[in-house]
Amino acid sequence: MNKYKIAEKFISINGEARKAGELSVFIRLVGCNLRCNYCDTLWACDNSAPGGMMTEDEIYDYIKKSGVKNVTITGGEPMLADNIKALLLRLSSDKDLSIEVETNGAVSLTEYYKEMPANISFTVDYKCPGSGMEKAMVPENFANIRNNDTVKFVVSDKNDLDKMCEIIETNNLTEKCMVYVSAVFGRIKPDEIVNYMIEHKMNDVRLQLQIHKYIWDPDKKGV
Ligand SMILES: C[S@@+](CC[C@H](N)C(=O)[O-])C[C@H]1O[C@@H](n2cnc3c(N)ncnc32)[C@H](O)[C@@H]1O
Ligand SMILES: Nc1nc2[nH]cc(C(=O)O)c2c(=O)[nH]1
Ligand code: SF4
Ligand SMILES: [Mg+2]
Numbered sequence: 769m770n771k772y773k774i775a776e777k778f779i780s781i782n783g784e785a786r787k788a789g790e791l792s793v794f795i796r797l798v799g800c801n802l803r804c805n806y807c808d809t810l811w812a813c814d815n816s817a818p819g820g821m822m823t824e825d826e827i828y829d830y831i832k833k834s835g836v837k838n839v840t841i842t843g844g845e846p847m848l849a850d851n852i853k854a855l856l857l858r859l860s861s862d863k864d865l866s867i868e869v870e871t872n873g874a875v876s877l878t879e880y881y882k883e884m885p886a887n888i889s890f891t892v893d894y895k896c897p898g899s900g901m902e903k904a905m906v907p908e909n910f911a912n913i914r915n916n917d918t919v920k921f922v923v924s925d926k927n928d929l930d931k932m933c934e935i936i937e938t939n940n941l942t943e944k945c946m947v948y949v950s951a952v953f954g955r956i957k958p959d960e961i962v963n964y965m966i967e968h969k970m971n972d973v974r975l976q977l978q979i980h981k982y983i984w985d986p987d988k989k990g991v
Pocket of ligand 2 (some may be wrong): 780781782783784811838842843870980991
């Protein structure tokens, strides 16, 4: 049986993306190939970060015992975990579960877009220039995105907002999938994003603030 290194697991409201505001079971995997300069979860990015090993069955049992149907697979970068495909297939074979995978845009999703069932939704970050990681983006992830997936831009400043517009347009994103814009927490005021959206007539783009950081201390783990 495959094992996965889990940095933390918890139940909370999802603070981000499609299921924001709904309960979700969080599974945070250890390790990441990027180091975004704003990352709020750097502690889980190093492969040597502490974590407990769990099998697919143990992860599935934890989810089912919670009674919560939404699952958020995150990290670190979950799509780099060994045997991640087996874990995603195992969880998605239960059609009562709705699984969201938070991924950084720097790992090719081409085969997953083809093979993953509809109850798995990818939230794919486009790492804007302000993150320092834009060079790592895999263009096919945005060109080939499916309609039950989301592209998310986490912006630091006006330059990032301009880049977001360019990427939305060149990939026709608002016609293909959900599009979210989020603030790098504490780095840009949300009203600046709204004013930009009004000025640029940004229909079909949704502002999303990290709800959990308004409910709890923004540095608190496990919420
Ligand atoms: C911690 S990452 C883990 C998943 C994956 N590595 C990724 O980057 O999408 C989960 C989400 O948190 C966002 N995030 C991380 N630090 C943030 C911050 N300081 N402010 C706002 N969003 C942040 C990321 O952009 C990503 O959308
Ligand atoms: N409440 C809560 N919602 C979240 N949605 C995505 C998260 C993440 O870290 O990927 C996250 C998180 O860390 N906490
Ligand atoms: S890709 Fe995600 S987990 Fe990795 S450094 Fe960036 S925000 Fe953090
Ligand atoms: Mg988080």
